[in-house]
Amino acid sequence: MPNHPVRTLVRLQLVAAAVSSASPAAAYWEYGHETVAKIAYASVRPATRARLDRLLRHGDLLGTPECPVVDIASASTWADCIKPLKGADxxxxxxxxxxxxxxDVDICKPFDLATPxxxxxxxxxxxxxxxxxxxxxxxRRADRVQALAFLVHFVGDLSQPLHAGEHDDQGANKVKASYGLIAGRANLHAIWDGYLAERAISTPPSGVRGLLRATSRAERRAMIVGGVTEWSRDSWRVSHDIAYGTxxxxxxxxxxxxxxxxxxAMVKHLIPPARRQVVAGGLRLAKLLDAALAR
Incomplete structure (x- = not known):
């Protein structure tokens, strides 16, 4: 992955925030969100892609110059970038x-979205x-651009299993864990948000084309069956069986x-399911974008 100074600074800031905070809102870091978004962009219908481009040309309507939106990759991290922004009050x-x-769907109870x-x-x-x-x-166009940015980000969040399933521990932010030699204030949530996600995505075959080529057509079709409830259940199951279960x-x-x-050894075992979550997120986002914009 090329070393871009601005992205490196943003990533370092996100690392510091994720390992020092118990907040369940820290999210999938830059690389995970951008990859989900790029897979979606590559997978939507041409008409959808054209409408996405038209909307994304109006990112300035969001009124957040500190968090610019110029393409689908920058849109994917906007909802995290705006968290510290303050209003006039x-x-x-x-x-x-x-x-x-x-x-907050408990992995140790029957699956339930209605309550949370x-x-x-x-x-x-x-x-x-x-x-x-x-x-x-x-x-208004500004409202639709904002909806697009939120949607792209939230589907990425749903792909990270510890945003979809937890055990009264703030999405495993309270579960202290070490990633190899990385210990300190690291936790299981931060590992899945960043360290593991980046390792999984960058393992060859990497990039959008590599990730999609490594997934069969039958697997891709299965990933998009159902809708948000079914995808929530899927990520919740991965949270129990794999994120915690490993x-x-x-x-x-x-x-x-x-x-x-x-x-x-655990990391190598987790790379395939972590990659699967990213690909599934991108394809599911593409399905939602096509449904919203293709007509």
Missing amino acids: GKPRFGYAYNWHFQ CKDGNCLSAQIVAQQARLKNRRL LFADPCAPLPAERPVMNE
Whole structure:
């Protein structure tokens, strides 16, 4: 991956935020979100891509010059970039969207979206809401551009299993874990957000074409079956079986006293499912974008 100074600075800031915060809203870091978005952009119908380009030319309407949106990659990280922005009253300008980045679905109970999403302030509910806003051509262009940026980001978040399933631990932000020699304040959420995601995405065959070529047509078709509820259940299952299950024999048992270490053997075992989540996220996003914009 080429070393771009601005992106390197942003990534370092996100690393620091993810490993120092217990917030479940830290999200998939730059590389994961951008890759999901680029897979979607490569997979949508030509008419959808043309309409995306037209909307993305108006990123300045968002009124966030600190967080520019000029293409689908920059749109994919906008919802994280705006978190620290303050309004004239000194309060978070986009504080209302804080809970939209995750959903507290317990991996140790039967799958249930109704309870955590009862007020609409959860990840899956907002994916549905933002797709509807994007589709509504009666809305102002600024509102549709914002809906696009939120939608692209939130589908990326849903692809990260610890945004879709947790065990009363803020999406595993409270689960201290080491990624090889990286310990300190690292946790299981940060590992899946960044370290593991970047390793998985960059493992050859890498890039959008590489990731798609490594996924069979039958696998790609299976990934997009259903809708947001089914995809939420899928990520929730991956959270239990793989994200927690690789580190803990019983993901629902009390945490061990000793910090678990994700060693190289575990990482190699996790690369295929982590790559699968990224590809699935991109293809699912493409399906939602086609439904909203292709006509």
